[in-house]
Amino acid sequence: MASRIRIVPMLAAAVLALTGCAASTTTTSSGDATTPQTGGTLVYGLPDDLGCIDPQQVSSNDAIVMSKPLVASLTWQNPDTGEIEPWLASSWEINDESTEFTFHLADGASYSDGTPVDAASVKANFDSILEMGAVAVLGARYTTGLESVETPDDMTVQLTFASPRGDFLQASASQALGMISTESTKKSQADRCAGDFAGSGPFALDRYEPDTIAVLKGRKDYAWAPPSVENQGAPYLDELRFAVIPESSTLTGTLLSNQIQASNNISARDQEIFSERGFELNNRANPGQVYGFLVNFDSTVGKDPAVRQALMHAIDRDAVNSLLTPNDRPATSVLSDTTPLYNDVSDEFAYDVDLANQLLDEAGWELGADGVREKDGERLSFTLDYWQPTGDALQLIQQQFKDIGVDMQLKQTTVAQQTGTIGDGSRALWWVNSTRADPSAMSSLIGPNALFNENRPDTSIDEALQRIDEISDPEQRQEAVDEAVALILEQGAVIPVMQLSTTIVSSPTTHGITFDASSRVDFASAWTEQ
Amino acid sequence: MATYLLRRIGFGVLIIWAAFTAAWLILFFLPGDAVAAAGVDTSDPAALEARREALGLNRPWYVQYVAALFGAVRGDFGVTVGTGEPVSQIIARSLPNTLELVGVALVFALIIGLVVGIASVYPRAAWLRGLLSALPPIAISLPSFWLGLLLLQAFSFGLGWFPAYNTGTFASIVLPALSLAITTGAYLAQVLASSLRIEMASAYAEQVRAKGATRPRIVFGHALRGAALPSLNMVGILVAGMLGGTVVTETVFSRNGLGRELIGAVESSEISVVLAIVTIAALVFVVINLLVDFVTPLIDRRIALTGKVAA
Numbered sequence: 035m036a037s038r039i040r041i042v043p044m045l046a047a048a049v050l051a052l053t054g055c056a057a058s059t060t061t062t063s064s065g066d067a068t069t070p071q072t073g074g075t076l077v078y079g080l081p082d083d084l085g086c087i088d089p090q091q092v093s094s095n096d097a098i099v100m101s102k103p104l105v106a107s108l109t110w111q112n113p114d115t116g117e118i119e120p121w122l123a124s125s126w127e128i129n130d131e132s133t134e135f136t137f138h139l140a141d142g143a144s145y146s147d148g149t150p151v152d153a154a155s156v157k158a159n160f161d162s163i164l165e166m167g168a169v170a171v172l173g174a175r176y177t178t179g180l181e182s183v184e185t186p187d188d189m190t191v192q193l194t195f196a197s198p199r200g201d202f203l204q205a206s207a208s209q210a211l212g213m214i215s216t217e218s219t220k221k222s223q224a225d226r227c228a229g230d231f232a233g234s235g236p237f238a239l240d241r242y243e244p245d246t247i248a249v250l251k252g253r254k255d256y257a258w259a260p261p262s263v264e265n266q267g268a269p270y271l272d273e274l275r276f277a278v279i280p281e282s283s284t285l286t287g288t289l290l291s292n293q294i295q296a297s298n299n300i301s302a303r304d305q306e307i308f309s310e311r312g313f314e315l316n317n318r319a320n321p322g323q324v325y326g327f328l329v330n331f332d333s334t335v336g337k338d339p340a341v342r343q344a345l346m347h348a349i350d351r352d353a354v355n356s357l358l359t360p361n362d363r364p365a366t367s368v369l370s371d372t373t374p375l376y377n378d379v380s381d382e383f384a385y386d387v388d389l390a391n392q393l394l395d396e397a398g399w400e401l402g403a404d405g406v407r408e409k410d411g412e413r414l415s416f417t418l419d420y421w422q423p424t425g426d427a428l429q430l431i432q433q434q435f436k437d438i439g440v441d442m443q444l445k446q447t448t449v450a451q452q453t454g455t456i457g458d459g460s461r462a463l464w465w466v467n468s469t470r471a472d473p474s475a476m477s478s479l480i481g482p483n484a485l486f487n488e489n490r491p492d493t494s495i496d497e498a499l500q501r502i503d504e505i506s507d508p509e510q511r512q513e514a515v516d517e518a519v520a521l522i523l524e525q526g527a528v529i530p531v532m533q534l535s536t537t538i539v540s541s542p543t544t545h546g547i548t549f550d551a552s553s554r555v556d557f558a559s560a561w562t563e564q
Numbered sequence: 565m566a567t568y569l570l571r572r573i574g575f576g577v578l579i580i581w582a583a584f585t586a587a588w589l590i591l592f593f594l595p596g597d598a599v600a601a602a603g604v605d606t607s608d609p610a611a612l613e614a615r616r617e618a619l620g621l622n623r624p625w626y627v628q629y630v631a632a633l634f635g636a637v638r639g640d641f642g643v644t645v646g647t648g649e650p651v652s653q654i655i656a657r658s659l660p661n662t663l664e665l666v667g668v669a670l671v672f673a674l675i676i677g678l679v680v681g682i683a684s685v686y687p688r689a690a691w692l693r694g695l696l697s698a699l700p701p702i703a704i705s706l707p708s709f710w711l712g713l714l715l716l717q718a719f720s721f722g723l724g725w726f727p728a729y730n731t732g733t734f735a736s737i738v739l740p741a742l743s744l745a746i747t748t749g750a751y752l753a754q755v756l757a758s759s760l761r762i763e764m765a766s767a768y769a770e771q772v773r774a775k776g777a778t779r780p781r782i783v784f785g786h787a788l789r790g791a792a793l794p795s796l797n798m799v800g801i802l803v804a805g806m807l808g809g810t811v812v813t814e815t816v817f818s819r820n821g822l823g824r825e826l827i828g829a830v831e832s833s834e835i836s837v838v839l840a841i842v843t844i845a846a847l848v849f850v851v852i853n854l855l856v857d858f859v860t861p862l863i864d865r866r867i868a869l870t871g872k873v874a875a
Contacts, residue, residue: 246818247730
């Protein structure tokens with residue numbers, strides 16, 4: 035989640051109140067809202083693009099929204115079912131060990147420079163992703179252990195991994211493994227960031243000014259949409275623009291005054307105003323690991339299982355959820371409810387202050403004079419660093435922890451500062467989440483090779499997470515996911531709190547902007563009333 | 565005259581060096597680790613050390629300082645820790661945008677300063693002069709982000725005359741330039757008005773008035789020339805102020821430039837970018853002041869480029 039710059043939150047409300055009278059004249063719906071119309075321009079507002087539009091290099095939500103329409107991937111993940119369906123590849127085979135993936139490419143797909151999507155170009159993409167290494171943050175993660183890429187014939191690609199990769203089929207649907215032309219893979223990383231590449235997606239890049247604007251043109255020859263997508267032909271839009279607008283009150287004002295037609299970065303507070311004015315609000319929880327606390331087992335607070343369980347039961351998730359948008363839902367598992375293979379296990383960590391207090395009493399943590407529990411000279415007091423725009427929720431949880439005698443101090447930092455302290459053992463809890471439409475989202479945060487080091491005393495959770503990554507068979511995978519989630523909650527390794535969600539706010543004359551399975555914005559079926 | 569020029573230029577170089585050194589020292593001894601911030605695996609001390617070594621961050625501080633200084637003299641501020649992009653490339657991308665914004669803002673500010681400055685002295689009616697003189701202090705006390713949002717609200721969201729974000733057209737530069745220019749223009753107006761009052765009350769003005777010169781002739785023909793100098797001398801400082809103002813203005817008006825780069829660089833501990841921007845700002849300040857120095861004698865012939873007022 036990108037950080038937002040909000041210079042004057044209070045003033046924003048005033049600006050909104052004033053804007054109302056002016057904006058109401060510009061947003062009256064005139065045409066038919068059900069039959070898509072072809073043509074026109076849609077301007078989409080984003081707070082930041084981090085200066086790069088190469089889908090294989092970007093990793094922030096906003097940069098992904100902007101670069102994703104430029105590429106098609108080997109497969110498509112159905113947002114309703116979570117199933118993997120054909121896209122550039124019409125079919126595929128996976129060996130029993132989940133180490134060998136063979137993709138058969140569909141005929142007729144092409145890059146925007148006119149060259150066909152063939153096996154050689156797909157191989158060139160994987161070669162270049164491997165070569166980029168950590169620069170392709172997501173791609174590098176998805177291709178870990180990729181040993182060879184073979185092309186048995188012009189339209190067949192065979193990938194072989196050193197160890198089982200049960201999660202790779204889902205990864206093949208991601209924009210980070212979206213295909214660009216062979217020629218494009220040879221360009222420098224900087225040139226590709228600046229937009230010097232030809233993609234395989236429904237839109238082609240016309241102009242890109244970093245941190246300012248990107249102009250994409252709909253490809254009239256695009257005819258290889260995934261079968262389950264509504265628009266089977268070329269994009270309805272002539273032009274799709276992304277305007278980078280960092281200040282949130284400016285973003286709100288531009289959308290209200292119809293200078294832009296949609297954005298997924300309107301604050302919860304402002305969303306109500308849009309809803310009242312007839313704008314469409316489309317909300318979807320991000321799949322992956324929910325927002326929650328990751329516990330450092332080496333810290334005073336984290337080393338006692340009783341304390342971890344007490345924290346788990348001390349959070350009133352419904353109260354926290356009431357601070358979010360009306361469409362948000364509290365966490366009911368370590369995974370969010372839009373993640374494939376998710377199951378509701380909310381009973382395991384139900385809100386129960388009495389139980390939490392009882393657990394702490396039994397473990398010998400006694401209330402001190404200042405209301406903070408202590409035992410053998412150690413106090414249940416710690417500082418939580420966070421950079422995400424979730425301050426309100428954390429303050430409420432701070433109060434709820436206080437009710438059981440745990441003192442959580444909050445300190446807002448930057449991503450840079452926080453990353454700088456990972457691994458030094460100085461923090462008791464981390465505030466984290468991870469978006470990916472696959473249960474393996476958990477391993478990237480808490481798995482054996484994850485960035486965070488939680489000092490868990492045994493490897494049971496690591497092993498359970500590894501199993502998820504090794505199995506392709508859905509039924510066996512479901513068992514592995516359930517087992518890993520159960521272990522994580524039982525040991526209190528993660529304290530789930532709330533689901534991150536994305537809300538697209540679009541003007542009354544804009545339609546068809548949808549979510550893909552990863553809750554990224556999809557424009558292939560978007561259109562505007564002329 | 566050559567000696568004077570050399571001395572002024574030498575002094576300018578000294579200012580840029582001082583700004584560079586002060587910024588370098590502050591940034592160097594500030595806590596924070598850009599290498600760790602750039603996502604290098606911090607649990608692997610060897611990897612961290614290798615990255616520091618590659619960037620030359622494990623040398624003694626004075627060696628790093630001298631290397632940075634010599635690099636800066638050649639226009640080389642190194643590469644960013646995060647992406648490895650040359651800092652000079654970032655500057656080359658964002659500086660033109662900021663100069664364009666500040667340039668247009670300066671033109672607006674000069675127009676505002678001249679018009680309001682003269683208007684608050686020119687009318688015969690004392691109440692009107694008083695009213696017009698009250699405008700600049702009000703404008704000066706307005707916070708620029710608030711002014712920016714008000715302008716957006718009225719002329720973009722409301723009337724729809726100008727776009728609220730950078731569309732690449734001239735129309736999209738008008739509001740951000742105005743939000744920088746209003747405060748700056750108000751300063752100019754204040755200085756110009758008070759100098760004009762002094763000039764109008766001076767002996768030579770009395771004399772031309774006695775000779776029967778009209779009010780417009782006294783103001784535009786005589787007083788304005790003398791009164792312009794103190795305002796002109798302020799331009800360097802005002803441009804520096806506007807450069808600082810771009811940090812907020814570029815964010816509110818969604819313009820890419822030095823100000824927004826600076827925020828990003830501070831957030832991600834990109835010391836070399838911050839250093840380059842501080843140095844560029846000092847350079848702009850010095851160049852403007854030099855230009856003012858050279859223009860001054862063209863306006864007032866009594867001042868020759870010797871540093872002394874001619875007899």
